[in-house]
Amino acid sequence: MTRWIFTALVLVALMLLAMVRLFKGPTAADRVVALDAINTLVVAAMIVLAVVFRQFIFVDVAIIYALLAFVGTLYIAKYLGGEL
Amino acid sequence: MLSFIVTALFSGAVYLLLTAGSGPVLRLWSSQELLVAVVVAVAVGFVARQYFASARRRAASNPLRWLQAVAYVVGPFFAEMAKANLDVAYRVITGRIRPGIVRVKTGMQTDMGTLLMANSITLTPGTLTVNVDEESNDLFIHMINVPAGTEARETIEVRELFALFDCPRWVRRIAE
Amino acid sequence: MILDILIWVALAVGLAFNALGVVGILRFPDVYTRLHADTKCTTFGSIFTSLAIVLYAAGEYRQAPEGQYLTLALHTVLAVVVLAFTNATSAHAIARAAHKRGHKPAQAVCDRLEESAP
Numbered sequence: 001m002t003r004w005i006f007t008a009l010v011l012v013a014l015m016l017l018a019m020v021r022l023f024k025g026p027t028a029a030d031r032v033v034a035l036d037a038i039n040t041l042v043v044a045a046m047i048v049l050a051v052v053f054r055q056f057i058f059v060d061v062a063i064i065y066a067l068l069a070f071v072g073t074l075y076i077a078k079y080l081g082g083e084l
Numbered sequence: 085m086l087s088f089i090v091t092a093l094f095s096g097a098v099y100l101l102l103t104a105g106s107g108p109v110l111r112l113w114s115s116q117e118l119l120v121a122v123v124v125a126v127a128v129g130f131v132a133r134q135y136f137a138s139a140r141r142r143a144a145s146n147p148l149r150w151l152q153a154v155a156y157v158v159g160p161f162f163a164e165m166a167k168a169n170l171d172v173a174y175r176v177i178t179g180r181i182r183p184g185i186v187r188v189k190t191g192m193q194t195d196m197g198t199l200l201m202a203n204s205i206t207l208t209p210g211t212l213t214v215n216v217d218e219e220s221n222d223l224f225i226h227m228i229n230v231p232a233g234t235e236a237r238e239t240i241e242v243r244e245l246f247a248l249f250d251c252p253r254w255v256r257r258i259a260e
Numbered sequence: 261m262i263l264d265i266l267i268w269v270a271l272a273v274g275l276a277f278n279a280l281g282v283v284g285i286l287r288f289p290d291v292y293t294r295l296h297a298d299t300k301c302t303t304f305g306s307i308f309t310s311l312a313i314v315l316y317a318a319g320e321y322r323q324a325p326e327g328q329y330l331t332l333a334l335h336t337v338l339a340v341v342v343l344a345f346t347n348a349t350s351a352h353a354i355a356r357a358a359h360k361r362g363h364k365p366a367q368a369v370c371d372r373l374e375e376s377a378p
Binding site for chain 1: 267268271274275278279281282283285286291294295298299302303305306309310312313316328331332335336338339342343346347349350351353354356357358360361363
Binding site: 101102104112165166168169172173175176177179181183184185202203206207210212213214215226228 | 277280281283284287288289290292293295296297299300301303304327330331334335338344345347348349351352355356359365
């Protein structure tokens with residue numbers, strides 16, 4: 001059980017590191033890249049947390065989160081490209 | 085009619101995959117879930133038939149090709165992906181990069197083939213698809229490490245990007 | 261026992277690649293190279309942490325064959341498939357938007373897209 005909690009904590013620490021780029025990033029595109037990385041890490045962390053809390057329904061939440069984050073990223077990219 | 089059957093079968097399979105482990109039928113599904121699967125399959129098949137498997141893209145709904153796609157993803161694709169990751173890890177640590185955008189000739193005829201090729205290229209060998217030329221299906225690719233001499237050439241062949249397997253041939257077999 | 265070691269190895273590989281991806285985002289000079297680190301390393305890392313979950317579910321299922329562990333494994337595999345496909349596509353979208361916005365690739369030796377633009 002400890003190994004899953006450890007994994008989740010490391011993933012959260014990585015998210016905080018990626019947030020440095022999210023706040024610092026000189027251009028908007030850099031911020032989107034950081035956001036995309038954080039989304040991927042959130043999905044990974046959700047799957048791990050499903051085992052930590054023994055609530056396996058969290059994995060379904062992770063699937064939906066991945067799909068919705070994808071739509072969000074696509075829209076931000078469209079906006080940045082000036083097509084919206 | 086054929087597109088309806090293909091779409092219904094596919095959506096039913098996905099529904100059964102999502103609800104596996106719910107009851108005693110075949111030790112996997114409960115009878116209610118099987119009933120709902122049939123209803124969902126018919127409804128989705130009716131609504132989405134011309135988007136999922138239209139007559140123009142009949143070849144893409146061949147189940148044999150899906151099996152090939154699975155084989156491609158767990159075999160050659162995963163090996164190339166592991167190699168690409170080791171390469172990017174090396175460049176993250178040493179910071180030794182030589183980036184550039186090159187034009188790559190894919191030779192794909194269909195949109196589906198171009199999509200699969202672009203996604204394969206993005207996840208595999210130190211390359212990232214930036215744009216697609218709509219007419220010739222050529223891809224513009226950002227390489228993190230342009231090999232010496234390549235920057236002078238007008239286009240490069242897609243085969244040169246993959247070191248271990250002939251991924252373009254797999255993609256052509258799956259999607260065209 | 262062997263399964264435990266395998267789970268540890270998968271977790272270690274996954275976390276290492278995730279960490280490399282994040283460090284790459286912080287270290288690289290421009291959008292495109294950062295996208296390289298982001299898509300490749302975090303996708304690969306997440307595949308391995310999810311592989312650890314699948315191995316764990318397989319081990320638990322062998323001890324007590326309950327449907328919930330099967331559900332856990334199948335849904336994790338599905339989440340990974342979704343993640344790999346959407347990550348590649350959104351990387352493509354971001355790169356295209358950045359180039360349309362006029363970001364030049366830093367330290368680039370060539371830029372064929374710039375030359376071919378009308």
